[in-house]
Amino acid sequence: MSSGLERTRPVETTEDDLEALLGDRALARDDHLNAPGFVIRPDDVQDVLSDLRDEAGFDHLSCLTAQQYEDRYESIYHMKKYADPTQEVSIVVPTTTDDPVSESAAPVFRTADWHEREAFDLVGIDYEGHPDPRRILLPETWQGHPLSLDYDQEKPQLVTLSEHANPIQPDHHDAESDTMFLNIGPHHPATHGVLHVKTVLDGETVVDVDPDVGYLHRCEEQMCQQGTYRHQIMPYPDRWDYVSAGLLNEWAYARAAEDLADIEVPEYAQIIRTMGAELCRIASHMLALGTFCLDVYGDFTAVFQYAFRDREVVQDILEDLTGQRLMFNYFRLGGVAWDLPEPREEFIAKTRDFLDELPAKVDEYNDMVTSNEIFQVRCIDTGVLEPEVAKDYGCTGPVARGSGVDYDIRRDDPYGYYSELDWDVITDDGCDNYSRVLCRMREVEESAKIIEQCLDLLEDWPEDEREIQANVPRTLKPDADTEVYRAVEGAKGELGIYIRSDGTDKPGRFKIRSPCYHNLSALGEMTQGEYIPDLIASLGSLDIVLGEVDR
Amino acid sequence: MSSDNPRQSIYDSTAPSTDTRDSRIGEGPDDRFNSKLREAFGSTPFILTKFDKFMNWVRGNSMFMLQFGIACCSIEMIHTYAIKHDLDRFGAGVPRASPRQADVMIVPGTIVSKFGPRMKRVYDQMPEPKFVVGMGSCTISGGPFQEGYNVVKGAEEIIPIDIHVPGCPPRPEALVYGVAKLQERIRNGESSPVVVKPYELEQFGDLEKDELVQKLASEIDEDDLVMRYNWADSP
Numbered sequence A: 001m002s003s004g005l006e007r008t009r010p011v012e013t014t015e016d017d018l019e020a021l022l023g024d025r026a027l028a029r030d031d032h033l034n035a036p037g038f039v040i041r042p043d044d045v046q047d048v049l050s051d052l053r054d055e056a057g058f059d060h061l062s063c064l065t066a067q068q069y070e071d072r073y074e075s076i077y078h079m080k081k082y083a084d085p086t087q088e089v090s091i092v093v094p095t096t097t098d099d100p101v102s103e104s105a106a107p108v109f110r111t112a113d114w115h116e117r118e119a120f121d122l123v124g125i126d127y128e129g130h131p132d133p134r135r136i137l138l139p140e141t142w143q144g145h146p147l148s149l150d151y152d153q154e155k156p157q158l159v160t161l162s163e164h165a166n167p168i169q170p171d172h173h174d175a176e177s178d179t180m181f182l183n184i185g186p187h188h189p190a191t192h193g194v195l196h197v198k199t200v201l202d203g204e205t206v207v208d209v210d211p212d213v214g215y216l217h218r219c220e221e222q223m224c225q226q227g228t229y230r231h232q233i234m235p236y237p238d239r240w241d242y243v244s245a246g247l248l249n250e251w252a253y254a255r256a257a258e259d260l261a262d263i264e265v266p267e268y269a270q271i272i273r274t275m276g277a278e279l280c281r282i283a284s285h286m287l288a289l290g291t292f293c294l295d296v297y298g299d300f301t302a303v304f305q306y307a308f309r310d311r312e313v314v315q316d317i318l319e320d321l322t323g324q325r326l327m328f329n330y331f332r333l334g335g336v337a338w339d340l341p342e343p344r345e346e347f348i349a350k351t352r353d354f355l356d357e358l359p360a361k362v363d364e365y366n367d368m369v370t371s372n373e374i375f376q377v378r379c380i381d382t383g384v385l386e387p388e389v390a391k392d393y394g395c396t397g398p399v400a401r402g403s404g405v406d407y408d409i410r411r412d413d414p415y416g417y418y419s420e421l422d423w424d425v426i427t428d429d430g431c432d433n434y435s436r437v438l439c440r441m442r443e444v445e446e447s448a449k450i451i452e453q454c455l456d457l458l459e460d461w462p463e464d465e466r467e468i469q470a471n472v473p474r475t476l477k478p479d480a481d482t483e484v485y486r487a488v489e490g491a492k493g494e495l496g497i498y499i500r501s502d503g504t505d506k507p508g509r510f511k512i513r514s515p516c517y518h519n520l521s522a523l524g525e526m527t528q529g530e531y532i533p534d535l536i537a538s539l540g541s542l543d544i545v546l547g548e549v550d551r
Numbered sequence B: 001m002s003s004d005n006p007r008q009s010i011y012d013s014t015a016p017s018t019d020t021r022d023s024r025i026g027e028g029p030d031d032r033f034n035s036k037l038r039e040a041f042g043s044t045p046f047i048l049t050k051f052d053k054f055m056n057w058v059r060g061n062s063m064f065m066l067q068f069g070i071a072c073c074s075i076e077m078i079h080t081y082a083i084k085h086d087l088d089r090f091g092a093g094v095p096r097a098s099p100r101q102a103d104v105m106i107v108p109g110t111i112v113s114k115f116g117p118r119m120k121r122v123y124d125q126m127p128e129p130k131f132v133v134g135m136g137s138c139t140i141s142g143g144p145f146q147e148g149y150n151v152v153k154g155a156e157e158i159i160p161i162d163i164h165v166p167g168c169p170p171r172p173e174a175l176v177y178g179v180a181k182l183q184e185r186i187r188n189g190e191s192s193p194v195v196v197k198p199y200e201l202e203q204f205g206d207l208e209k210d211e212l213v214q215k216l217a218s219e220i221d222e223d224d225l226v227m228r229y230n231w232a233d234s235p
């Protein structure tokens, strides 16, 4: 329908092409529901991955799933193309249980750095040649790897407080120069939660940044592995990205699990989902804007409060729809929990009112924020993230789109009702803090367009065809060893979920690919050589939420 | 002028200050400040009360909150501070970024092993008297993440908590109610008893030399502060 929704896709790499490219490096096939899978030797990783990127165009290392089976460890690299995310391939790297060593992919994709640190931390696979093989989510002194099979949760653990060593002491980062080491966080108002940024300063210039995450690692993957597919997992996604992006996250799980169990979602439910999800996106971007202004010019009074005023309106609408202000738990596998609230007309009118007022509010924000000279001076040309670097770090969402990477899963790998509606993907090639903010603000307007169209559809939908849920059995037991990796466009970017079923009603492995985690990993690159206040601005413009970074 | 000579000016005349005082007190109560208290006490500038009681009243009505966001509950906490719910109406709405300026800490979220020692540290940095509101199920028991390998089963394992606000997340109204309850308690001079918590910060050298401590002996300095989690004894 719309011009924005069609994109030119690169030539498809067929399975034959892949087979030819990999040759005898592919030991076997291990296909997943979403993509062809190839098993390779643990010392071929760099070779295969760089060939796939350079020869076949798979330039997006979307996710790395590590898991332990009875007889082996396995790392699965899920690769995609930024130009066309429906073209996927999984590279499966098995290693033995007694010596789980596999070659690191970090020299090929920089995003693999954090992926592999996490895999080492939680599952216990060693990556040979990794530049920085430390734990990332759990404390350095942790014993054991919690997602490995023989982990004993009852064992005591020790956690140190040594990072808070006296900052005036000679710093150990560099004996030669007179740099200064500065801790930002974990309790600091500008880190949006509990993030710890270890910074090395030379005068006022940032020389090195090491984000230390894991202060909110709530074992989400373990929790999801303990829950049954049908009802027990759905409440958790709400708590990953808790900035009102609940429905977007729920959709990630719903999409993966529905593909796994082969469930068709009725069209009517898809429209409700689409509308709810976009409302969440608006709420989430509002918070991003408010807190960003708070970071950049300490504006606790005007913009911050305005943003919260508007969020309150959205939350009211969502509360009418789902019954909750923040943790919605509204999606069900195969649909949504209930229809629009009665009286329908009132709900629709209320939502319309909100949409009618939105343009004026956006203008107001533009007046106060984006056309404000001080704001522009602070944001333009700071925190620059070049598109190639963004891709290398696996950045997605407004962060990638603000760097001119035209990538939006809603359009490129369509789900829900998005492909039927008329809207545009926003990109901006400024690559700086300013363009990321602009992107978000304009996405709010696009979301409003989508909601508007959904409301029209919902209003006219014939009463006896309002099917809100497909017929889904009480207990779901997908066939053993089916594997699927599916992503949706969350508020912060590509939120992906990998599920492996083991024949029971609970997932054998549940892995979350969090957009914030990878967006944050680019922070060092963005802020090198800039001033400390620009570091804070860049961090704010990444719009991270620690619940999703740490999971 | 050397300091052991009294300042002459004090003895010269006392007229200006007496004048001011007289004119302030005036004849009978000043009806510009026509409060109930004024009527009750007449022109006397003193209100008789117990000093403690007065202090508690003041404390309860001017609480500086610590700006402290941990997890999902902090979003609702911000909403409680912001427009519409506006906690400031109850004399409790100034979020301070530094713990050294705060009286009340709202703990809005899940405490995990790595954050436990830091939260204890932040709490220790607040000046006495200090109060804590535990917001959400996570601070009561670990909430939805109770079974997690990394989750502390409630903030009360680490710091004393005065008021628990249940919910996941509690609505802003619930938090306002919790804060109002806390004010009531402060006014009545109550606070939670300070007892030794299961998880305390200790020096590594003071720990009992069990298997775990011996294993880590090469990595941790004797005088580093550590927190030891005995997951098996957790509720």
Ligand code: SF4
Binding pocket: A239, A327, B071, B072, B073, B074, B108, B109, B110, B135, B136, B137, B138, B139, B143, B144, B167, B168, B169, B170
């Ligand atoms: S109680 Fe619920 S909403 Fe609050 S921090 Fe815990 S999980 Fe999040």
